[in-house]
Amino acid sequence: MSHHKLGLAYAQQKDQADTLASYRDRFHIPKHNDGTDVIYMTGNSLGLQPKSTKEYIHQELEDWASLGVEGHTQAKNPWLHYHELLTNSMAEVVGAKPIEVIVMNTLTVNLHLMMVSFYKPSQKRFKILIEADAFPSDKYAVESQLIHHGFDPKDGVLLWKAREGEELANYEDLEAIMENQGDDIALIMIGGVNYYTGQFFDFKRITQLGHKHGCMVGFDCAHGAGNVALNLHDSGADFAVWCTYKYLNSGPGSLGGAFVHERHAHHKDLNRFAGWWSHNKATRFKMRDEFDQLPGAEGWQLSNPPILSMAAIRASLDMFAEVGMEQLIVKSKELTGYFEFLLKQLGSNSIKIITPSNPDERGCQLSIQVKNADKALHSKLTEAGIITDWREPDVIRCAPTPLYNSFQDVYNLVEKLKHILN
Structure with missing residues (x-):
């Protein structure tokens, strides 16, 4: 059984205790059309830009x-x-x-x-x-x-x-x-x-x-x-x-x-x-x-x-x-484990995680198979300010990346997904 808890307060508490939380501020996070940060879950496709990149170039x-x-x-x-x-x-x-x-x-x-x-x-x-x-x-x-x-x-x-x-x-x-x-x-x-x-x-x-x-x-x-x-x-x-x-x-x-x-x-x-x-x-x-x-x-x-x-x-x-890979992997396992916990708590028959449940047999990406879905679901997520990755025929790939994703990102993503699925 997972050691994670439900609710926004828990996600915020996890972020406060996260020793790598400050690294998020060292990246440019794209903005949604309402001016808020998007929930960026496609570091497995293209990572975000570090703010230091400009000065190095x-x-x-x-x-x-x-x-x-x-x-x-x-x-x-x-x-x-x-x-x-x-x-x-x-x-x-x-x-x-x-x-x-x-x-x-x-x-x-x-x-x-x-x-x-x-x-x-x-x-x-x-x-x-x-x-x-x-x-x-x-x-x-x-x-x-x-x-x-x-x-x-x-x-x-x-x-x-x-x-x-x-x-x-x-x-x-x-x-x-x-x-x-x-x-x-x-x-x-x-x-x-x-x-x-x-x-x-x-x-x-x-x-x-x-x-x-x-x-x-x-x-x-x-x-x-x-x-x-x-x-x-x-x-x-x-x-x-x-x-x-x-x-x-x-x-x-x-x-x-x-x-x-x-x-x-x-x-x-x-x-x-x-x-x-x-x-x-x-x-x-x-x-x-x-x-x-x-x-x-x-x-x-x-x-x-x-x-x-x-x-x-x-x-x-x-x-x-x-940071070192060791610390990153510790946070990655915790963040992805939390994501998996919240998805399972949805109790939805229409979604299934096809990524291995053993944390040693995966990285931070969870591939979510959605019953009877087409790309319309992906478009709805995008409209809600969630950048994920759609792979035909029916999989949404989400990668909560430990360097710049927060526990609250994961919480907000699952809340919005719940809303869209319902």
């Missing part, structure tokens, strides 16, 4: 204005090494060693670069296993890799499906697939936190299973980075990729990140697409030298980094470094 605009090309070495934060300012804090966020992490490109670009290195099909072992309801972009990327290597996606893509009448994927089913077809699978590539159901997969379990059958294992952590304890290093995964504009609040279409396990750090013979930014820093500008691979995740870089995007990421990561 402004610093780089100023240095570019006053220094021109000299900014590469003379800027307050020299551009030449700017990406290194993000590495340690990003490694903390995803549970990795600094040598294993790089901020670069965008998510699907990084996924392709990782598959160039870690998807090495043979005639016998060429299949790629993904979860049945993977994010479409992952599915398209995986299919296009198969085609690139001369295989038919119809034969090459294996789906880990939920059972009939269930929403969540089941590990016994995955084990059965591996027992039957493990020798045909070159790569397991799973969306670490499923975008639709919010199910957070057990990375270590999946990785050990994959490695036992001789497969490479990677994860798309778009919905995991900045949300759950990914522990990428300890998971043993070969690689992972993620974006930074959801829970990491770096702005629309901002750069992604990649993880390559340290056991691959010094394998210069790993197949890869290379560019000058993966070349030895000491001799990079000599221009005439033979290619000299950087060790670790940096060795997958292609181009010099886009500084303005990185400045926005740095603004957010500095805040993450200050």
Whole structure:
């Protein structure tokens, strides 16, 4: 039974006791047409803007204005090494060693670069296993890799499906697939936190299973980075990729990140697409030298980094470094648990939470399936000043994000939902 209580006074009391409550004031909260803050529940789609982002970007605009090309070495934060300012804090966020992490490109670009290195099909072992309801972009990327290597996606893509009448994927089913077809699978590539159901997969379990059958294992952590304890290093995964504009609040279409396990750090013979930014820093500008691979995740870089995007990421990561994932996850579990409690108290037959009820198998997103609903319900929520995310056919995704959502946000959301459902 939940330890939470009903009523507005309880929500206000929880906010007063919340040690992270002050962080809300460090974000720009969009306004509803009546001038009040919206209830913003789509940090799983696009995180809100930190108020500090403007000054971080402004610093780089100023240095570019006053220094021109000299900014590469003379800027307050020299551009030449700017990406290194993000590495340690990003490694903390995803549970990795600094040598294993790089901020670069965008998510699907990084996924392709990782598959160039870690998807090495043979005639016998060429299949790629993904979860049945993977994010479409992952599915398209995986299919296009198969085609690139001369295989038919119809034969090459294996789906880990939920059972009939269930929403969540089941590990016994995955084990059965591996027992039957493990020798045909070159790569397991799973969306670490499923975008639709919010199910957070057990990375270590999946990785050990994959490695036992001789497969490479990677994860798309778009919905995991900045949300759950990914522990990428300890998971043993070969690689992972993620974006930074959801829970990491770096702005629309901002750069992604990649993880390559340290056991691959010094394998210069790993197949890869290379560019000058993966070349030895000491001799990079000599221009005439033979290619000299950087060790670790940096060795997958292609181009010099886009500084303005990185400045926005740095603004957010500095805040993450200050708070730490541990504290964030404590509040996240409490906030999401409270949200789940209130939804269950509605006692409505028309809504069902499809996200796992075990807090260790989810992040802050709850996916609410609404019986006989269409997008009209979502429009009513929007009119009531609630920004949620509608996914066809009948799911509303809500993510009470611990950095800027309050217990009162959750309370108000459920009150308004109750009103709309009735």
